[in-house]
Amino acid sequence: MNDTPLRDFPALIRDVPDFPKPGVRFKDITPLLADPAGFGWVVGTMAGPWLGRGVDCVAGIEARGFILGAALAPALGAGFVPVRKPGKLPAKVIAQEYALEYGSDRLEIHADAVKPGSRVLLVDDVLATGGTLLAARALLERAGAVLVGATVLVELEALGGRARWDAATPLEASLHY
Numbered sequence: 001m002n003d004t005p006l007r008d009f010p011a012l013i014r015d016v017p018d019f020p021k022p023g024v025r026f027k028d029i030t031p032l033l034a035d036p037a038g039f040g041w042v043v044g045t046m047a048g049p050w051l052g053r054g055v056d057c058v059a060g061i062e063a064r065g066f067i068l069g070a071a072l073a074p075a076l077g078a079g080f081v082p083v084r085k086p087g088k089l090p091a092k093v094i095a096q097e098y099a100l101e102y103g104s105d106r107l108e109i110h111a112d113a114v115k116p117g118s119r120v121l122l123v124d125d126v127l128a129t130g131g132t133l134l135a136a137r138a139l140l141e142r143a144g145a146v147l148v149g150a151t152v153l154v155e156l157e158a159l160g161g162r163a164r165w166d167a168a169t170p171l172e173a174s175l176h177y
């Protein structure tokens with residue numbers, strides 16, 4: 001018999017008001033990741049829907065998507081590709097501008113990061129307006145990837161990101177607010 005008490009892992013996500021700008025309620029996942037069982041729960045919950053789906057490669061978005069993506073890749077028997085903020089990757093890159101809840105930015109991948117036809121799962125921590133996920137997807141598809149889907153730990157439903165995502169491509173969120 002398993003007598004480990006069920007724990008409320010989502011309660012470890014902390015709301016920080018007015019970060020990084022006034023009016024933004026920031027979902028801080030660091031207390032959840034710092035908890036050993038909590039991090040294990042995150043990886044198991046996020047990996048589950050993608051097991052057996054033939055994921056060759058996990059693409060994680062800097063910075064918090066690196067933490068989750070790098071944990072998911074070995075759990076899925078996949079490799080890992082970093083989707084980075086500008087100026088960090090050493091070899092030839094392709095780039096995409098995007099807007100997010102509190103500003104705008106640019107994402108880059110190495111031009112040869114994925115083999116054409118490679119089956120890629122996109123990973124990030126939070127889906128808000130969807131700008132980040134859409135920009136990362138555009139980059140991976142320009143590089144020749146086949147997007148198996150995308151997964152985030154937290155979806156902020158009021159910010160409407162899902163409505164901007166193509167409904168035919170699976171988009172999983174473990175927690176909805």
Ligand SMILES: O=P(O)(O)OC[C@H]1O[C@H](OP(=O)(O)OP(=O)(O)O)[C@H](O)[C@@H]1O
Nearest residue numbers: 062063064100101127128129130131132
């Ligand atoms: O759906 P969107 O409106 O695009 O917002 C979601 C993005 O915003 C945050 O990234 P941020 O740029 O703050 O980067 P960080 O991971 O480096 O903190 C978050 O980690 C997502 O990547």
Ligand SMILES: Nc1ncnc2[nH]cnc12
Nearest residue numbers: 024025026027101126128
């Ligand atoms: N409110 C929020 N909390 C954490 N990450 C975010 N990324 C975009 N909006 C966010």
